[in-house]
Amino acid sequence: MLFTSYGFILFxxxxxxxxxxxxxxxxxxxxxxxxxxxxxFSGWDNVAYITVTIIVTYIGATKIGQLHSQQEAFLKENRxxxxxxxxxxxxxxxxxxxxxxxxACLLLDLGxxxxxxxxxxxxxxxxxxxxxxxxxxxSFLDIALPMGISFYTxxxxxxxxxxxxxxxxxxxxxxxxxxxxxxxxxxxxxPISRFxxxxxxxxxxxxxxxxxxxxxxxxxxxxxxxKLVIADRILPAVRTITQNPDTYQGIYVLLGMVxxxxxxxxxxxxxxxxTIGIAEVLGxxxxxxxxxxxxxxxxxxxxxxxxxxxxxxxxxxxxxxVSISGFMMKVSKxxxxxxxxxxxxxxxxxxxxxxxxxxxxxxxxxxxxxIVWGLLNCLxxxxxxxxxxxxxxxxxxxxxREKFLFKLFQVGRTFILMSAIRILDCYRNVPVTFRxxxxxxxKWNVNELFNGALLELGLEKTDYxxxxxxxxxxxxxxxxxxxxxxxxxxxxxxxxxxxxxxVGLFISIIxxxxxxxxxxxxxxxxxxx
Amino acid sequence: xxTGKKIAKWVVSALVTIVLLGLLQNLLMPKYMTKILExxxxxxxxxxxxxxxxxxxxxxxEVYENFSPVxxxxxxxxxxxxxxxxxxxxxxxxxxxxxxxxYEKPKVVVFNVLSMKYDKPQKEAYNRMALDxxxxxxxxxxxxxASMMEDEQFITYLFPxxxxxxxWSELSTEDFKYLFRKDNxxxxxYLMRVDVKPVTSIPQPKKLANYRFSDTCYExxxxxxxxxxxxxxxxxxxxxxxxxPHWYDEWDQQIEEYARKNDLLYINFLKHVDEIGIDYQTDTxxxxxxxxxxxxxxxxxxxxxILQEQFDLPDRRNDEELSEVWEAKCERxxxxxxxxxxxxxxxxxxxxxxxxxxxx
Numbered sequence: 001m002l003f004t005s006y007g008f009i010l011f012x013x014x015x016x017x018x019x020x021x022x023x024x025x026x027x028x029x030x031x032x033x034x035x036x037x038x039x040x041f042s043g044w045d046n047v048a049y050i051t052v053t054i055i056v057t058y059i060g061a062t063k064i065g066q067l068h069s070q071q072e073a074f075l076k077e078n079r080x081x082x083x084x085x086x087x088x089x090x091x092x093x094x095x096x097x098x099x100x101x102x103x104a105c106l107l108l109d110l111g112x113x114x115x116x117x118x119x120x121x122x123x124x125x126x127x128x129x130x131x132x133x134x135x136x137x138x139s140f141l142d143i144a145l146p147m148g149i150s151f152y153t154x155x156x157x158x159x160x161x162x163x164x165x166x167x168x169x170x171x172x173x174x175x176x177x178x179x180x181x182x183x184x185x186x187x188x189x190x191p192i193s194r195f196x197x198x199x200x201x202x203x204x205x206x207x208x209x210x211x212x213x214x215x216x217x218x219x220x221x222x223x224x225x226x227k228l229v230i231a232d233r234i235l236p237a238v239r240t241i242t243q244n245p246d247t248y249q250g251i252y253v254l255l256g257m258v259x260x261x262x263x264x265x266x267x268x269x270x271x272x273x274x275t276i277g278i279a280e281v282l283g284x285x286x287x288x289x290x291x292x293x294x295x296x297x298x299x300x301x302x303x304x305x306x307x308x309x310x311x312x313x314x315x316x317x318x319x320x321x322v323s324i325s326g327f328m329m330k331v332s333k334x335x336x337x338x339x340x341x342x343x344x345x346x347x348x349x350x351x352x353x354x355x356x357x358x359x360x361x362x363x364x365x366x367x368x369x370x371i372v373w374g375l376l377n378c379l380x381x382x383x384x385x386x387x388x389x390x391x392x393x394x395x396x397x398x399x400x401r402e403k404f405l406f407k408l409f410q411v412g413r414t415f416i417l418m419s420a421i422r423i424l425d426c427y428r429n430v431p432v433t434f435r436x437x438x439x440x441x442x443k444w445n446v447n448e449l450f451n452g453a454l455l456e457l458g459l460e461k462t463d464y465x466x467x468x469x470x471x472x473x474x475x476x477x478x479x480x481x482x483x484x485x486x487x488x489x490x491x492x493x494x495x496x497x498x499x500x501x502x503v504g505l506f507i508s509i510i511x512x513x514x515x516x517x518x519x520x521x522x523x524x525x526x527x528x529x
Numbered sequence: 530x531x532t533g534k535k536i537a538k539w540v541v542s543a544l545v546t547i548v549l550l551g552l553l554q555n556l557l558m559p560k561y562m563t564k565i566l567e568x569x570x571x572x573x574x575x576x577x578x579x580x581x582x583x584x585x586x587x588x589x590x591e592v593y594e595n596f597s598p599v600x601x602x603x604x605x606x607x608x609x610x611x612x613x614x615x616x617x618x619x620x621x622x623x624x625x626x627x628x629x630x631x632y633e634k635p636k637v638v639v640f641n642v643l644s645m646k647y648d649k650p651q652k653e654a655y656n657r658m659a660l661d662x663x664x665x666x667x668x669x670x671x672x673x674x675a676s677m678m679e680d681e682q683f684i685t686y687l688f689p690x691x692x693x694x695x696x697w698s699e700l701s702t703e704d705f706k707y708l709f710r711k712d713n714x715x716x717x718x719y720l721m722r723v724d725v726k727p728v729t730s731i732p733q734p735k736k737l738a739n740y741r742f743s744d745t746c747y748e749x750x751x752x753x754x755x756x757x758x759x760x761x762x763x764x765x766x767x768x769x770x771x772x773x774p775h776w777y778d779e780w781d782q783q784i785e786e787y788a789r790k791n792d793l794l795y796i797n798f799l800k801h802v803d804e805i806g807i808d809y810q811t812d813t814x815x816x817x818x819x820x821x822x823x824x825x826x827x828x829x830x831x832x833x834x835i836l837q838e839q840f841d842l843p844d845r846r847n848d849e850e851l852s853e854v855w856e857a858k859c860e861r862x863x864x865x866x867x868x869x870x871x872x873x874x875x876x877x878x879x880x881x882x883x884x885x886x887x888x889x
Contacts, residue, residue: 006684462698495538503546507553511694517653517680518695 001041003188003274004227004515011038016213016281024205031202031282032175035184039147046146049116053109054178057156058171060105061163064098065170102164106157113153116143121366148188150363152181154313159195161317168196176203185278189271191289191309198286206283215487216280221505222477223273228513230470231267235514236458238263242426245436250443253436257419260426262471265294268307292478297410299380302418310363314356323352354378365425369433373424380417466512552708554690557697558661560707563881566714567593567615571625571662573713574612579854580633583842584609586718587622587629588641591769594819596639598717599862600829602855605837606844611718614659616651619644619749621659624672626753628663630760637763637840640753642784642795643776648743650678660686716862721822723869724879728809728817731772740779747787754791763794763840770798770807770828772817794839798828805831822866 001008015034019027040047071094075087082090120140127137159180163170171177180199186192206212241248241256248256272289279286293306303311322328328348336344354375361374400406420437427433455461480486490498561568570593574580584607586592593613601607612625622640629635650656656676663669665687673686685692696704714720757764766788768776781797788795798805805827809817812824820828836842845851872879 006682460698499542503542503549506546507549510550510690511553511557511697513694516682516685516692516694 001038003271004224012278019282020208024207027205027282028176028179028203031183032179035179035182035187038184039182039187042147043144046149049112049146049149050152050182051178053112053153053156054174054181056105056108057160057181058174058177060101061160061170061177062172063101064160064164067094067098067101068166068169070094098164102160105160109153109156109160113149116145116149118362118366119143151190151192152187154192154310154317154363156181158192158313158317162195171195171199179203183279185275186286189268189275190307191272191275191287192313193287193309198284201284209283211491212283213281216277216282218487218502219273219277219280221277221502221509223270223275223277224509224513225470225505226266226270226273226474228509228515229466230474231263231270232514232519233463233470233512234259234263234266234459234467238426240457242423243428245427245432249436249439250445251440251449252445253423253440255449256426256436257416257423260423261294261415261419262467264422264425266470266474292481294415295411295478295482296414297407298414299377299384299417302414303377303381310360314360318359319352319356322355323348328352350382353382357381368430369424369427372430372433373421376421376424380421470512550690554688554693555708556700556704557693558689559693559696560703560711562703562707562712562714566720566881568658569662569711569714570614570718570720571612571659572711573662573715573718574610574629575662575664576711576713577610577717579851580610582608582610582633582635583845584637584639584836585626585629585633585635586611586613586639586641587617587626588613588639589617589644590615590819591641591643591771592639593715593718593720594722595769595771595825595828596832597719597721597822597825597829597862599719599855599859600826601833601836602846603859604830605833605842606846607833607836607842608845608851608855609717611715613718614655614662616647616655617644617659618647618650618655618676619746619753620675621656621672623749623753623756624668624675625659625663627671627756628666628668630756630762631666631668634760635762636842637765637836638753638757639765639767642766642768642780643774645742645746645750645784646774646780648745650676653678653681656681657692661689713861716858716865719825721825721862721865721869722814722819722879722882723822723866724814724873724882725811725821725823726814726816727811728772728813731817732775734775734777737777737779740777740783742780742783750787754793765836766793766795767832768797768799769820770802770805771813771819772799772809796832796835798832801831822869 001011011034015030018030022030036047039050071091074090075082120143123138123140130137162168171180176199179202180193180195183193183198183202238256238260241252241259269290276286276288287309289308289310291305291308293302296302296305328351331351332345332348335347338344339347357374357378358371359374360377361370361372364370364373394400423436424430424433427436454464459467477486480489490501559565559568567590584601586596586609590613593611596609596611598609598611601609612622612629614621617625622644626638626640656678660669660672660676663672669686673683677683677686682691754764756762766784768781768784776797776799784795784797787793807820807824807827812820812827814821837844846855869879
């Protein structure tokens with residue numbers, strides 16, 4: 001069931017009414033039923049996979065939690081009987097048992113994800129090698145990736161690791177835990193929530209609050225606007241350019257990069273707006289996933305503002321554990337000995353960064369495009385970091401001041417750089433993408449932008465007008481948001497202003513949205529991850 | 530703010546929004562007043578002030594292009610209306626009939642059986658032409674449910690703005706001109722054409738793997754028969770005398786058999802072409818697919834006699850009130866006929882039916 005389908009809108013209406021009609025202590029049960037109902041529309045086999053993840057994680061976390069409690073009780077009981085060393089040995093013994101449960105559960109949870117998502121990718125790589133030796137081919141598995149598996153698996157893994165770290169005790173109620181993993185608004189494309197943040201809100205119960213409901217609906221509408229008016233309208237041009245690399249080269253590659261940046265931003269943030277809006281109507285605050293990323297002045301800043309919950313997840317559950325792992329300690333010691341203190345201490349940091357970006361890349365998709373995408377991001381971040389002293393010298397030498405125009409240049413530079421890397425999502429493979437990068441630098445065909453060729457990309461003049469209108473509104477909203485919530489600001493305006501704004505938004509979606517017969521119905525891009 | 534005031538504000542806002550959306554929907558829906566006139570046929574019935582007809586025709590283009598209610602009136606004093614639409618399928622016809630019976634009880638219902646060959650919806654455009662013109666009713670809801678193609682959505686029939694929203698980029702003066710009113714493009718459902726395109730060759734009929742009409746079609750034909758019987762209406766099955774698409778003997782036999790079993794009159798006009806006097810060199814405007822005015826009038830004269838004799842339909846020309854109404858209809862009919870002949874003389878083709886030719 002797509003967020004933009006009529007069925008989903010009906011589903012929401014029924015849910016919202018029921019949610020506030022039943023006693024609040026049963027609201028979480030309704031949400032659990034709604035979440036599984038929603039997910040069952042994607043197929044019962046998908047329900048089976050998520051159920052396995054929920055049960056495995058629940059049992060693992062419960063066992064780990066029990067060991068924690070037993071340890072606490074044992075140490076309390078024997079506080080005076082045991083020596084410090086004995087206590088330490090006991091703790092290590094418990095930790096070791098907990099680690100076994102943790103590893104077993106991680107293997108199972110991530111194993112399902114790995115098998116479903118990466119088996120065919122591995123087979124295709126093995127086949128490439130086999131073809132070289134003319135040794136036949138392995139058949140691909142006929143498996144479809146369950147909707148949102150990357151998101152709910154990461155959410156479950158985060159919970160498990162937090163329980164292992166003793167951050168909070170495990171949830172005792174299987175149903176409540178199942179709701180945390182399967183909460184439908186964020187099931188398909190995130191944000192990746194933390195249990196200590198979302199859990200309590202899901203189970204607490206919420207009384208009807210007109211402001212929440214009104215703000216939530218406004219946020220949902222804004223998401224629909226971005227998805228239907230902008231993302232889905234620009235989609236044909238992105239497809240035409242990137243699926244016909246022999247025809248569309250040079251300036252079209254740049255155009256494709258910019259168009260895809262607009263499409264992905266409008267699509268992904270639009271989806272997240274809908275998610276956050278639905279949760280808001282239900283009285284639940286879901287973490288923001290974007291903070292106007294296209295206003296970033298550097299790549300590192302961009303990644304702090306784009307897909308925030310994924311970035312922090314990788315930081316907390318991959319970067320930190322890898323950085324302080326025994327192996328990395330050895331690498332650190334070795335590199336400092338061999339390369340000197342200054343360079344040597346950077347080696348483990350950069351190695352951890354590379355691992356994180358490799359994982360981020362392959363999490364986005366089982367293909368070399370995404371791996372290269374991740375590594376290119378990593379390269380840009382490391383190079384930027386290394387060049388910082390040079391930038392500082394350059395700025396002071398040439399008296400570069402951080403004024404508006406310079407900031408604008410930085411924003412533009414980051415936007416183009418990120419767009420160039422991001423276009424790897426779209427082209428058939430890595431060699432084609434690099435061929436297109438080359439053509440961008442070698443083929444000078446700017447004149448084609450003005451000879452009517454733009455109207456052959458699957459967009460008509462009127463589509464461009466709508467896009468310009470939509471993008472101007474999207475940028476204006478972002479600019480206004482810099483000084484606080486636009487909804488709060490609008491709420492302080494006279495009723496007629498609010499009425500015109502929201503009815504105008506609603507009518508714009510109805511009239512200018514790219515939906516229905518004649519338009520390709522398009523899944524949210526992040527559904528597939 | 531007091532609760533009462535707040536509620537009033539919300540109610541007014543909701544009403545204004547509904548009115549705005551309604552206006553927008555009216556604006557964006559195709560008007561079908563020029564070029565694709567077929568889209569305007571179904572809604573014309575509801576604007577008809579006097580809905581007391583002796584005969585109601587239901588079916589596809591083989592009814593709305595081939596029978597002239599004005600001729601039936603002029604020759605026999607029979608009042609009739611054609612509830613036809615482009616490629617009207619049998620379930621469209623059935624629900625249109627069901628809905629028509631909520632307005633009036635005709636003596637005779639004439640159904641053209643060509644649509645028995647289709648057991649599935651064919652094209653969204655034809656669904657739209659049959660259904661968009663119907664006002665909201667239970668029959669309409671059932672018709673939508675029966676008609677939808679796989680990629681169609683029920684809600685878009687209830688709120689057509691969801692289907693036609695993208696027409697904002699092709700709005701013309703016609704859309705504004707007909708925002709609140711529509712002109713009649715037919716004469717009691719008959720879409721007049723006076724141009725001529727003689728039959729030169731007819732495509733050879735292909736052999737079919739299965740000639741049996743589907744259960745779905747029989748189911749609707751049964752429902753139609755039952756509905757007419759329950760309402761004391763005579764159902765007449767006809768096959769119009771158009772040469773293409775081909776009407777197979779195997780199909781003809783099935784309808785004959787059905788009519789015999791259900792005690793219905795079935796006339797295959799293809800078997801009476803000479804008696805009717807149809808000349809395929811002068812009586813068709815598209816080489817045998819449809820009849821033109823000359824052909825439609827001949828067929829109506831022939832059929833009117835049968836209707837009058839078999840079903841004892843009264844000659845209503847003596848009814849003064851009715852005569853006045855029909856006189857106006859005849860005047861409009863003659864006026865359009867003259868206009869079409871004049872246009873044909875001047876341009877060599879009829880503008881209203883020649884989409885795109887104006888630009889050449």
